[in-house]
Structures are given as structure tokens and as C-alpha cells.
Amino acid sequence: MPKKLTVTRVALFRGKQLSQQAVAAFRRAAHADGAKKSGMSAVTYAVMMNYAADAAMAVALANTLFFSAASAESKSKVALYLLITVAPFALIAPVIGPLLDRIQRGRRISLALSCVLRVFLSIVMALNFDNWLLYPAALGSMVLSKSFTVLKSAITPRVLPPEITLSKTNARMTVFGLAAGAVFGAFAAGFAKIFGSPGALWFMAALCVVNAVQCMRIPAWVEVTEGEVPASLSPKPARQPISRHIVVSLWGNGSIRMLTGFLTLFAAFVVRAQTEGDAVRQLLLLGSIAAAAGIGSFLGNAIGARQQFGKPDEVVIGCVAAALAATVVAAVLPGITTAAVVGLLGATASSLAKVSLDAVIQDDLPEASRASAFGRSETILQLTWVFGGALGVLLPPWFWLGFTVMSVLLAVGLAQTWLYRNGTSLRQVVLRPIRRPAPLTP
Incomplete structure (x- = not known):
């Protein structure tokens, strides 16, 4: 404590003490579980x-x-x-x-x-x-x-x-x-x-x-x-093929990333259209959506850091379904509030689905191929985010229309994820030839 007690000196001392405690707590968390070594x-x-x-x-x-x-x-x-x-x-x-x-x-x-x-x-x-x-x-x-x-x-x-x-x-x-x-x-x-x-x-x-x-x-x-062996989506010489469980997780994660990319740019256009010329209100409305997404991302990763999911496929499918449900509600009840809810649930679902994808990569691939798989999977997720962002630019700034289109795309992504988990795909279902009965012989 300072020798001469004044309000300012005590406040400075307590601020310094709390800062040191916060730094020490941060270092303990960052170095926990052998992370420093x-x-x-x-x-x-x-x-x-x-x-x-x-x-x-x-x-x-x-x-x-x-x-x-x-x-x-x-x-x-x-x-x-x-x-x-x-x-x-x-x-x-x-x-x-x-x-x-x-x-x-x-x-x-x-x-x-x-x-x-x-x-x-x-x-x-x-x-x-x-x-x-x-x-x-x-x-x-x-x-x-x-x-x-x-x-x-x-x-x-x-x-x-x-x-x-x-x-x-x-x-x-x-x-x-x-x-x-x-x-x-x-x-x-x-x-x-x-x-x-x-x-x-x-x-x-x-x-x-x-x-x-x-x-x-x-x-x-x-x-x-x-000793590293590159990972590949298709069987190739000297490459480690990616398992079906990883592809299932990629489909689910890609679908949700498409939603988060879409909301990032689409919300800017809608808010601008609704508050033309009022920059302060634009900032507040966009900030509320961004804050909800940030809270969702923090929450999803915090849960993922503490929980161990036994069935990652089911977690991914559940995350896509939750994102789809929120998007459907936003299409039926358009507005800033429901857009913020989509941001919150979408970011939470994206974080949990990514944790599940990481777990599947670790379980299904040998150590020699994990680095390659992580690099390639992250590239795929970046691409899906870009696709969603492009949709946010191209669609008219109407909440109901944007979220309706995104609901359809998420439904397709959920169906593909579910079908691929069960050993088939939408392409096989849609393009499967219709078996006609053989002609009767006289």
C-alpha cells in the first residue's frame, strides 16, 4: 500500500494489483495442460x-x-x-x-x-x-x-x-x-x-x-x-484418403459457415436500407448483430473447450438443424432482433461444429496426415464463407427474402449431411434412375 493514503493513490495501487492478478491468471490459462512446453x-x-x-x-x-x-x-x-x-x-x-x-x-x-x-x-x-x-x-x-x-x-x-x-x-x-x-x-x-x-x-x-x-x-x-502424408478427398497415390465422417463434418460445417458469411454482409445492406443517412443508428444496429455473433462464437468455443462430444456426427447435424430453425424463424418474423438471434445461434453452432470437425480429424486420421487435413479443411470452410458472403451482396436487402433463400440452402446442406452420414448423397437420390418394369413377353 502507498505510504500516504489518498483516493487516487489507493485506486492506482488497486488497479495495478488487479492488473497483475489478471496477467497472472491469463498466463496460467495460456500455459495450462503443458501448452508452454x-x-x-x-x-x-x-x-x-x-x-x-x-x-x-x-x-x-x-x-x-x-x-x-x-x-x-x-x-x-x-x-x-x-x-x-x-x-x-x-x-x-x-x-x-x-x-x-x-x-x-x-x-x-x-x-x-x-x-x-x-x-x-x-x-x-x-x-x-x-x-x-x-x-x-x-x-x-x-x-x-x-x-x-x-x-x-x-x-x-x-x-x-x-x-x-x-x-x-x-x-x-x-x-x-x-x-x-x-x-x-x-x-x-x-x-x-x-x-x-x-x-x-x-x-x-x-x-x-x-x-x-x-x-x-x-x-x-x-x-x-x-513422414507427413498429404490428405485428400479422393484416393490418390501417396496420399491419405479422408474418411466419410470427416466429409460429413465438412458438409455440416460448410453449411453453417455459408450462413455466417451471408449474415456478415447481408445485414450491412439491410441496415443501411432501413436507416438511410443515420450513421449512428446504423452503427448501433450492426453492432448489436455483431455483438450477438461474437457472444455466440465465444460461448460455442468455451463449451467446446470444456466438453468432449462422444458422437461428433450427431453434434454437427444438430448444429446445422439449430441454424436452420433460427433462419426459418427470421424469415417468418423478419427484423433486427431475429437477425441478432440468427447471429447468436449461427456463431454458436459454427463453433461447436468446428470443434466436432477437429475431433473427427484427430480420431480418423493418422498423425502424419493431420496437418494437411487441417489446412485443406480450413480452406474449404473459407470458400463456403465466401459463397455465403457473395449471396449477401447479390440478394435484395429484404430480411424475409434473404433468410428464406438461406433457409432453403441450409435445408439442402442438412439433407446432404444426413444422407452422407448414412452412406448416400443428394446427387444419388435425385439422379437415381427410375427402375421401369421389364416388358411382358408374349
């Missing part, structure tokens, strides 16, 4: 910094991407712009997974390089906030963030502590990442308030520098790829 804590810190950089960029570009541009241009031009920013993901994402199988050395350097490139792009955005260079730089930063996620998925099996499973490891890292995004996003908002949006982008550049350093602190044994 295995190297998982180092990967966790890198993931946290990536979430923090994403949050800072979202704060800096929120007005540009959804409000300022939307109010200055016609809807068709904004839709064209968003299509241009979303479409490259569909072209780039399929390249990332196969490329990982060819990277035998330098995974840490690849992670660090993605962060260094984001530093450069953050500076470009900060210096060109009011001209067209902002948009390709923002697109490049988003692509690098997605690439970081895929690369992280590929190296996670190499730092798995023996005390916990892959599904719990990924869920734990996501929870830490979401918490870091919330904290550093608040700091970015403060920089944006004081120095304007470019200030938040400079803050993002600093976070990316820290992340690049942290990536190089990941243990060197993640570089050891001797």
Missing part, C-alpha cells in the same frame, strides 16, 4: 495478435466499407465493390491448402511473412485513406489474414500437448483470440477517436509487427515435416 502457448499468442489486427482494421474501415461508401454511392455500385473484394477469396482460397502440402520448410517464416506484408498494407491504408488505394490494400490484408488462419491450422497438430485434444486446443485458441480482438479493438477505437481512422491503422501496423516477432518464437519443431 509443447509450444501451443506461442501459437496462441500469435493467433491473439492476428485477431487483434483484424479487430483494429475492422474499426478503422467500418465507416468506409459499410457507411461512407454506401451513402455516397448507389446500391449497385456498392454491391459491385463488395463483389470485387469478396470474389478474389474464391480464387485464392483453393490455392492455399494444396500449397501447404508443398511447404516442407519455413512454416514459421510463412506466418511471419504474412504479418510483415500486413504491416506494409496497413501503412498503405493509413497514408491513402481517402483514395482508391485503400480498397486493394484492405483486400490484400484480408486475404493475408485468411492465409494466416489456414497456416495456423496446419501447424497446430505439431504443438498439441499430450494432455488435451486437438478440438479443445483449437477451441481454446479461438476463445483467447476473441478476447484479444475485443480488448485491442477497444484500444483501436480509442486511437480512431483521437487520431481518426488512420490512427487505428497505424495501431494495426504495430500489432502486426508484434505478431511477426511472435510467429518466429514458435518452436522450431513445427518445421519438421518428415
